[in-house]
Amino acid sequence: METRPLARSSLRLAAVLVLASGSLLSVPSCVSSGGTPAADPQVASARDRVFPALVNIRVVTVSYFGGQETKGGGTGSGTIISPDGYVLTNAHVTGDGVKYFCILADKQEISATMVGEDPLTDLAVLKLNLSELKPGTTLAVAGFGDSDTLAIGDPVLAMGSPFSLSRSVTLGIVSNTSRVFTSGFGSEELDEMELDYGQSTGSLTNWIQHDALINPGNSGGPLVNLRGEIIGINTRGGSGMGFASPSNLARSVADQIIAKGEVVRSTVGMAFKAISKTGLTRGVLVNTVNKDGPAARVGIEPGDVIVAIDGSPLTVRFAEEIPPLLRLITSKPVGTDVRFTIDRKGSTLELTVKTEKLLREKGDETLLRTWGISAMEITEAIARSRRLPSREGALVTGVRSGSPPDLSEPKLQYGDIIRSIDGRPVRSVKELSDVYQSIMKVEKPEDIPEFVLIEVDRNGKNQVTVIKPRPPKKEDQPQELPKAWLAVETQPVFRDLARKLSAEATPGFRVTRVYPNTLAAGSDLRPGDLIVAVGDEKMSPRGMQDAGQLQRKIRSFRPDDKVAIRVIRGGTPVNVDVTLERTRITASEARTDENKDFDFSVREITFFDRDEQRWDDSIQGVIVTNVERVGWAGLAGLSFGDLVQRINDREIRGIDDFRTVMADLAKTQPTRVIFAVLRDNRSTFLFAEPDWKPAIKQD
Amino acid sequence: MSPAILVLAAAGSLVSAFSPAPSPAPAVRAVADATADAYKSLAADRGPAIVTIKYVLKDGEEESEEEVQGFLVDQGGLVLTSNVLMGGVPEAFKQMMGGRNRSPKEIKVLIGDDNEGLAGTLVARDSELDLAWVQITKIGDAKPTFVNVDSGKSATLGDQLFTVERLGKFNDRAQVINESRVRAVVSKPRTLVLPGRAHESSFGMPVFGADGSFVGVSVLQLPSREEMEADQGGMSAMRAYRGAWILPAADVAKATALAREQAKSGKPVDEEPAAGEKPAEPAEPEAPAAK
Numbered sequence: 001m002e003t004r005p006l007a008r009s010s011l012r013l014a015a016v017l018v019l020a021s022g023s024l025l026s027v028p029s030c031v032s033s034g035g036t037p038a039a040d041p042q043v044a045s046a047r048d049r050v051f052p053a054l055v056n057i058r059v060v061t062v063s064y065f066g067g068q069e070t071k072g073g074g075t076g077s078g079t080i081i082s083p084d085g086y087v088l089t090n091a092h093v094t095g096d097g098v099k100y101f102c103i104l105a106d107k108q109e110i111s112a113t114m115v116g117e118d119p120l121t122d123l124a125v126l127k128l129n130l131s132e133l134k135p136g137t138t139l140a141v142a143g144f145g146d147s148d149t150l151a152i153g154d155p156v157l158a159m160g161s162p163f164s165l166s167r168s169v170t171l172g173i174v175s176n177t178s179r180v181f182t183s184g185f186g187s188e189e190l191d192e193m194e195l196d197y198g199q200s201t202g203s204l205t206n207w208i209q210h211d212a213l214i215n216p217g218n219s220g221g222p223l224v225n226l227r228g229e230i231i232g233i234n235t236r237g238g239s240g241m242g243f244a245s246p247s248n249l250a251r252s253v254a255d256q257i258i259a260k261g262e263v264v265r266s267t268v269g270m271a272f273k274a275i276s277k278t279g280l281t282r283g284v285l286v287n288t289v290n291k292d293g294p295a296a297r298v299g300i301e302p303g304d305v306i307v308a309i310d311g312s313p314l315t316v317r318f319a320e321e322i323p324p325l326l327r328l329i330t331s332k333p334v335g336t337d338v339r340f341t342i343d344r345k346g347s348t349l350e351l352t353v354k355t356e357k358l359l360r361e362k363g364d365e366t367l368l369r370t371w372g373i374s375a376m377e378i379t380e381a382i383a384r385s386r387r388l389p390s391r392e393g394a395l396v397t398g399v400r401s402g403s404p405p406d407l408s409e410p411k412l413q414y415g416d417i418i419r420s421i422d423g424r425p426v427r428s429v430k431e432l433s434d435v436y437q438s439i440m441k442v443e444k445p446e447d448i449p450e451f452v453l454i455e456v457d458r459n460g461k462n463q464v465t466v467i468k469p470r471p472p473k474k475e476d477q478p479q480e481l482p483k484a485w486l487a488v489e490t491q492p493v494f495r496d497l498a499r500k501l502s503a504e505a506t507p508g509f510r511v512t513r514v515y516p517n518t519l520a521a522g523s524d525l526r527p528g529d530l531i532v533a534v535g536d537e538k539m540s541p542r543g544m545q546d547a548g549q550l551q552r553k554i555r556s557f558r559p560d561d562k563v564a565i566r567v568i569r570g571g572t573p574v575n576v577d578v579t580l581e582r583t584r585i586t587a588s589e590a591r592t593d594e595n596k597d598f599d600f601s602v603r604e605i606t607f608f609d610r611d612e613q614r615w616d617d618s619i620q621g622v623i624v625t626n627v628e629r630v631g632w633a634g635l636a637g638l639s640f641g642d643l644v645q646r647i648n649d650r651e652i653r654g655i656d657d658f659r660t661v662m663a664d665l666a667k668t669q670p671t672r673v674i675f676a677v678l679r680d681n682r683s684t685f686l687f688a689e690p691d692w693k694p695a696i697k698q699d
Numbered sequence: 700m701s702p703a704i705l706v707l708a709a710a711g712s713l714v715s716a717f718s719p720a721p722s723p724a725p726a727v728r729a730v731a732d733a734t735a736d737a738y739k740s741l742a743a744d745r746g747p748a749i750v751t752i753k754y755v756l757k758d759g760e761e762e763s764e765e766e767v768q769g770f771l772v773d774q775g776g777l778v779l780t781s782n783v784l785m786g787g788v789p790e791a792f793k794q795m796m797g798g799r800n801r802s803p804k805e806i807k808v809l810i811g812d813d814n815e816g817l818a819g820t821l822v823a824r825d826s827e828l829d830l831a832w833v834q835i836t837k838i839g840d841a842k843p844t845f846v847n848v849d850s851g852k853s854a855t856l857g858d859q860l861f862t863v864e865r866l867g868k869f870n871d872r873a874q875v876i877n878e879s880r881v882r883a884v885v886s887k888p889r890t891l892v893l894p895g896r897a898h899e900s901s902f903g904m905p906v907f908g909a910d911g912s913f914v915g916v917s918v919l920q921l922p923s924r925e926e927m928e929a930d931q932g933g934m935s936a937m938r939a940y941r942g943a944w945i946l947p948a949a950d951v952a953k954a955t956a957l958a959r960e961q962a963k964s965g966k967p968v969d970e971e972p973a974a975g976e977k978p979a980e981p982a983e984p985e986a987p988a989a990k
Contacts, residue, residue: 400762401762401763402755402757402762402763402764403762406762407755407764407805472804472805479823479824479961480823480824480825480826481823481824481825481954481957481958481961482957482961483827490925492925492929544926544929545887545888545926546887547923547925547926547928547929548888548922548923548924548925548926549888550925551923551925552888552889552923555827588788588800589800
């Protein structure tokens with residue numbers, strides 16, 4: 001799992017690092033010697049109650065960047081929290097996920113589906129596909145403890161899969177029970193952290209800080225008390241500090257996700273600031289009021305001091321007290337009337353705000369693959385931050401270099417708001433996807449219109465452009481013009497070397513190799529022969545500047561010409577007649593194909609490959625020339641130089657077979673594709689688990 | 700043009716640079732007019748054959764829009780240009796460094812100041828000579844001006860050389876005349892003409908003599924694979940090579956004939972040995988023994 005930015009200030013979060021990791025770092029090994037005392041009975045008991053319910057989560061991800069799709073993978077930890085297979089973990093573990101796999105305590109790996117994510121608390125719930133369990137398997141389930149009873153100094157166990165290694169337990173104590181992250185040393189302002197671009201997280205959480213060692217890979221794993229109860233979900237860590245989301249918050253979030261697939265929260269459309277530096281003695285300062293939000297509509301203003309909510313006095317002196325206030329408001333049912341008692345410049349006001357549903361900050365994304373455009377739903381937060389007049393349209397988040405909109409005039413660019421396509425309105429990212437599919441999903445490529453008109457808003461200006469949406473035809477690159485070739489390798493022999501090789505001291509070109517299965521091989525030319533003339537022209541290299549003399553002379557003939565070659569063999573002049581042949585295709589001229597579904601490229605086997613690898617004609621296949629690390633083929637382990645011989649048991653004899661098989665795969669869309677390859681002349685099987693392009697990806 | 704007239708021409712321009720311009724002497728004016736006439740004549744007669752080739756070049760995941768120049772070699776829409784300008788790699792790099800031609804796509808040939816272009820296909824390359832041929836897919840009824848590469852002449856030391864090139868889209872693709880003289884004619888590693896510095900970067904352009912005759916194409920020439928290998932990497936060989944050379948008209952004509960043949964047949968280079976010839980395993984080496 002890639003490291004995600006969690007805060008806007010790197011300094012503030014120097015000690016905080018996201019725990020999920022796709023990379024395996026070096027970890028010192030720990031070898032115990034005999035005679036070690038048995039584990040503390042309480043620790044052992046707690047371990048045994050939760051450890052069997054611990055899972056290692058593997059996630060296959062798809063994200064969009066620069067108008068392109070990026071596939072990836074990551075790992076994290078989770079806990080089975082119910083007998084019907086719900087697994088609680090972090091949202092940053094499952095983020096961008098399209099496939100999920102859980103390795104259970106008994107090493108069974110089974111797939112899971114996404115139930116829901118709650119970015120605001122960085123929590124997510126997966127559901128195991130129980131039908132994949134071995135018969136007779138009983139799921140172990142861990143229970144929650146009450147995180148409100150936790151005290152500083154309490155011993156805790158952190159469980160998970162650090163660095164993607166198999167499960168582990170570490171022991172520590174609780175360092176703080178209500179940690180928040182502020183925006184600087186001594187600051188009382190709650191830090192605004194981002195789980196992903198445009199999605200804030202952590203503002204509702206008072207973290208449990210502890211010193212049980214956790215590392216990347218522990219994310220989503222349980223923090224356990226000595227009674228063997230989950231009292232937190234490890235989410236962040238670094239510099240010896242771990243931070244866990246409290247179990248009471250996590251359990252509430254998990255229950256709502258399981259019940260409704262999401263956590264429904266209320267908002268009043270304002271942000272708060274603790275009063276410790278304001279000179280105030282009571283209340284909480286209204287720091288921001290969202291324009292047109294519920295609070296703004298009833299007249300609440302920035303600078304107001306809220307001294308009571310629904311009649312209950314309220315004072316927020318320090319940043320740690322902000323999350324409970326936010327939880328109080330967000331936990332109210334949507335549409336609740338909340339009465340705020342406000343102190344405004346000495347006057348007391350009573351204003352009632354009807355709560356609204358708190359909407360996601362980051363919107364759905366889609367990729368218009370052939371057009372090379374990635375676009376995002378315009379959420380309220382995006383509209384506000386980009387000062388857009390409405391949420392209508394689709395926000396362009398990337399345009400692939402060289403794609404139709406990149407080549408159009410004017411070009412489409414990041415930040416454009418797509419309003420319509422060919423006159424059809426685009427009010428949302430879903431409508432964009434629908435319009436795109438209606439244009440591109442046709443029987444024949446020629447049915448795709450030659451031009452498509454796109455209307456966009458760019459910094460308040462309405463612009464139009466046309467793109468050419470048809471995908472380019474696959475064309476083999478033109479071959480080199482045929483040249484005559486003498487199928488030998490030679491070494492120029494200059495004067496000094498010539499003196500040592502023969503009494504005549506004749507310079508020339510010494511044959512170092514005659515390629516098998518060529519016309520030269522059928523002639524009398526032999527390795528060791530010194531070529532001294534071709535036809536009437538002497539071959540007499542004077543130095544390295546003449547090293548190309550022989551083959552340049554040969555190329556001056558036509559293929560199929562017969563030439564008389566004079567050689568010196570064992571000190572005796574010999575005439576050899578050779579029929580020249582056409583140049584053989586080199587790797588650089590071989591036919592190629594690029595497959596975008598699996599993100600790799602191949603080329604046909606050439607004469608020189610067979611010669612170098614000692615492959616006879618029974619060896620068939622295509623040679624891998626490029627693999628995108630984050631594509632499905634790359635994730636399966638396909639490598640540069642692999643010879644792909646079969647794909648899902650279909651033989652690949654060359655580029656044409658490859659194109660046919662890959663086109664068929666795109667139609668049948670199997671969940672697993674097996675590549676049988678020859679690597680270093682050893683057979684290897686590689687397993688790809690493609691995701692066949694969701695039209696819209698929801699975050 | 701005789702050396703005496705050349706000196707006069709040079710002196711005339713110096714005078715105009717450093718003192719109030721007197722009326723040019725009759726001989727100088729005659730030379731200047733003749734050169735101006737040659738420029739105008741080249742621009743009018745040869746200029747229309749110069750085309751702009753637009754394409755998208757794919758290099759890994761990155762794609763970029765490129766714009767280069769070439770020239771029509773017949774009325775059927777065959778365009779000749781430099782191989783390296785079309786994403787090709789020089790011959791020596793193909794095997795030594797695993798260099799691979801990058802594939803141009805969405806090729807458009809713009810004749811004159813046309814901005815739309817006609818679709819084209821790259822039909823052949825010659826990495827050794829640094830030539831590439833693009834065929835306009837549908838030339839229609841147009842009878843475009845072309846350069847007849849089959850009726851070229853040889854250039855000799857001191858001959859005047861001209862190219863007609865085009866500026867980019869921001870300058871109306873206006874014609875530009877470059878002028879230089881033959882500075883050398885070499886026979887190794889092949890027969891090549893070394894033009895003056897005005898033509899150092901005219902890759903892919905036809906080069907004309909003072910009478911407008913075709914003398915060759917401006918190309919990139921690097922050491923061959925064998926030469927670079929013998930030179931332990933070829934750095935000293937590389938240093939010996941200069942900017943653009945002129946590939947003589949005869950070589951251009953021969954290669955273009957082959958390219959036409961290949962474009963018509965649509966067949967790639969034959970991988971198989973010629974019919975009737977049975978390939979065989981090589982004989983054992985005499986000495987030293989193979990290991």
